[in-house]
Amino acid sequence: MVSRFAMNLRWMLIFFGFLMQVDLNRAGVPLLEIVSEPDIRTGIEAAEYASELQRLVRYLGVSNGNMQEGSLRCDVNISVRPTGQLEFGTKVEIKNLNSFSSVSRAIDYEISRQVQLHSQGQVDQIVQETRLWEEGAQKTVTMRKKEGLADYRYFPEPDLPGVTLTEEYVDSIRESLPELPEDKRRRYEKMGLSMQDVLFLANDINIADFFDTTIAGGADVKLAANWIMGDIAAYMKNEKVNINEIKLTPQELGELIASIKDGTISGKIGKEILFELIAKGGTVKGLIKEKDLVQIVDTAEIEKMVDKVIADSPKQLEQYRGGKTKLQGYFAGQVMKESKGKANPKLLNKILLEKLNAKS
C-alpha cells in the first residue's frame, strides 16, 4: 500500500576546488517520492515491486525510469521482529541501490544481519541509521546515524495552496491512461500466450508496443511472440540495441510471418531475410523479389533438380540402394543447394524419396 507521495524540485551544489556552483539543471524537474507501507517481506518482493513501478512510469511515459542515471531511485527501510511480536523493530535505511538486483540482495543481507544480532542478544546494536550498500563487498555499512525525526520538522507549505481536483479532471486523467502493465499482462494471457511470453513481452513497453502493432496487422499471435522473443531478442542482445533502434517494422514482421505461412518463402529463408530486415530495413516483398527467393513449389522443376542430383551422384545412389538409406539427407541437401534453398522442403523430400526408391 502506498502511504504518501511527496513532490519536490531538485538542485544541487557542485564543488570545483574552492569554487562552488549551483547546478540548476534539474531545477523545475518534478520528483515524485512514493512511500509504501511496511508490507514487503523479502528482497525479491521489494525488487519486483520496484520494477513494477519502473514499468509503470515507463508505460505512462513520465520518466525513463533508468536507475543508473538516477531517474529512478530506491531507498529501502528494513526492520525485523521476533515471530509473534506486533510492533516493528528499529528500522534501518539503505541507500546507494543502483539496480533491482542490489535492492534484493541488500535487503536479504540486511535481514540476515539484523536477525543475527537478535539471535546473539545484541538487539541494541540495531540503531536507526542510514547504511550504504557496498556492491563490491556485497554488504551494508554504516553511512550516518539518523539525526532523529525531530530534525525533519515537516509542516504544511503555506506558499502552496491546496489544489482542488474536480471529479471531471480526475476522470479525464483516468480515461487518458494507457493500458497499464497489469492489464496488458492479463490481455496477453487471455490471448493464449504462455506466462514466459507474457512476462517478456509486457516487461518493456517498447517491445509490447511492437508486439501489439504486429498482431494488430493480423499476424499470428504465437508466431509473432516467437519471432520477437527468439531471433529479434537475440539480435538486440548481441548488438546491444533496443527494439526502437532496429530497422524492422512491426508491419514487415507481420508480412514475414504471413509469407512463411502461405508458403511464399520457407522458414529458413524467412530467418535469413529477418536479419537483413533488422539490420538494413526494406520490405519482405522487396527482398523476396530482389533476391528471387520465392519458394519453388513447381513439382516439375523440383523433379528436374532431383534428377540432376541423382544423375550426378551415381556412387551415392548405389550405396543408397544398397541399404545406406541415411544418404537421403545428402541428396536432400544437394537438391536444396541446387535450388539455392528455395525448394519447398516437403515437396522436395516427397519427390526425392519417390525417385530414389524407384526401380530403375
Add this chain to the structure above:
Amino acid sequence: MPYFARSRLKCAFELGVTKAVDLAAASLQRLRRTEPHIKSFLYVSDDVLKKAEEIDRKIAENEELGPLAGVLVGVKDNICTFDMPSTAGSKILENYRPPFDATAVGKMKKCGAIVIGKTNMDEFGMGSTTEGSAYQVTANPWDLSRVPGGSSGGSAAAVSARQCMVSLGSDTGGSVRQPASFCGVVGLKPTYGRVSRYGLVAYASSLDVIGCFGSSVADAGILLHAIAGHDKFDATSSKREVPDFASQFIARDNLDSKPLKGLRVGLIRETIEDGVDQEVISSIRGAASHLEELGCTVTEVSLPSFSLGLPAYYILASSESSSNLSRYDGVRYGKQVVADELNSLYGESRAGGLGSEVKMRILMGTYALSAGYYDAYYKRAQQVRTLVRESFRAALDENDILISPAAPSAAYKIGEKKNDPLSMYAGDIMTVNVNLAGLPALVLPCGFVDSSSGALPVGIQMIGTAFEEEKLLKVGHIFEQTLQGCSFIPPLVADELAC
C-alpha cells in the same frame, strides 16, 4: 492644492498647476532636511528628479499618464527592487540587489510611480519598533525620542514626515497598522492574497501581506488599486476582481448629514479592557461616537478567542519563519563568510548575518515544529487560528465592520521595550488576530494622547470582511473627511507645509 491629496495629483499635472519635478524636488529637499533626525530610509535613489522630468516630458507631449504619475513612493526594504538594494533590514542581505522587481513594485512603476528609496524596518519584519534593523534606528517624526512602530517603521515615518507621498509596507502581525497608528498616517492591510507577495522577502507566508501607507485614505486606496490583483508568480494571490476603490469616494461637500446611516459597527470589547492605555480607549470611544454621529449603530461585540491570538500568532509566525529563513545560508544570497568546510560556511554566515531577534524566532519556530512538540505547539496554534477565524466570521455576520485601537498605546520611547520582548509582543494584541483570519483592516488617525513632549497620534483600526476593502475605504474616507479639528501633520514639517 494640499500637497498630499494624491487623488488630485494627476489632474494637477494635466492642468499644468504643478510640475512633477517641482514636487519631487520639494520632497527631496524635505527628505534631506529631516532624514538626519528620522532615519527612515536605508537607501535613497539618485535619479528621482530624472524620472520626474520624464513625467513632465510626457505631460508636455500629451502622452498617456498612469494613475500614479509622479507619485513618490517609499518601498519597505523587504520588497524587492531590481535597481536598489533590498536588505530586509538584515546584515545577511547587505548589498543584495535583486535581479527583479516585486510584482507590487513593478505595477506601481507601470502606473507612473517613482520609487524614492528603500525604507528602514525591523530585520525581516520581526519587531514592532524598527529598532530591530541591523542598520539604524528610525525615530518617530512626532517625537524623535520615540519609536515609529514597526516593523514598517521607516515607511510610516517617511509618509508622516512627508518625505514621500505614499509608501509600501508589509504586514505579518500588524507591521503596517501599528506604525501607521504611532506615526499618525493611514495604514491599509489588504485581505491576505489581495496583493501578490512575489518579491516580498518571506517571513511567515500564510500571514504576510504587502500593505499601503498614505497621508489620506484616498491615497492608500489608490495605491492598493495599483498593486492588487492576481499574479501567476504567487499561487496564493487571489483571482478576485479588484474594484476601483477611489471611484466611490464622496467629497466632503457632497456628504449628507448621516452618510453612514445603517452601517453596523462592532466595537471589540476585548480591545478596550485592562492593559490598554486609558487615553487610547478614550480616543477610540470618541471615534465610535463620531461614527454614530455619521449614522452608524455602534455596539460592543465580544471575540472570546481574542487573547489566544497572540500566542498562536507567535508560534505560527516563528514556525514559518524558521523554514523561510533557512534559505539564508550564505550560498544563495548575500553575505558569505570564508570557511574551511560547508557546515561552518552555513553556520558562520548565519551566526554573523542574522540578528538576535531573528535568531530567537528561528529557534522558537524550530522548536515548535520539532517532532514531539508539533502537536502541542504548531498544531494547537493552527486550531486556535481556526477559532479566531470563526469568531471573526460570527462578529462580521452581525456587523458591517469591527473597530478597535490599532495598538494598546501611543508610540513609546526608543529603548523602552528593547530588552523586554514579551512586552513588545503584547503590543501586537490588537493586530495579530486580523492576520490569523486573513481579513482586511484599515488604520487611520483618530485622535491624540498627551505625552511629556507633546501630542502623539492614536489610530483606529477598522476590520472588514475578506476582500471588502472597498467598504473599509469608503467608511474611512467619510470618517477622515468629517473629523474636525485634527491635523495629523507632525510639528517637524507642519510649518513648512503650511506655507
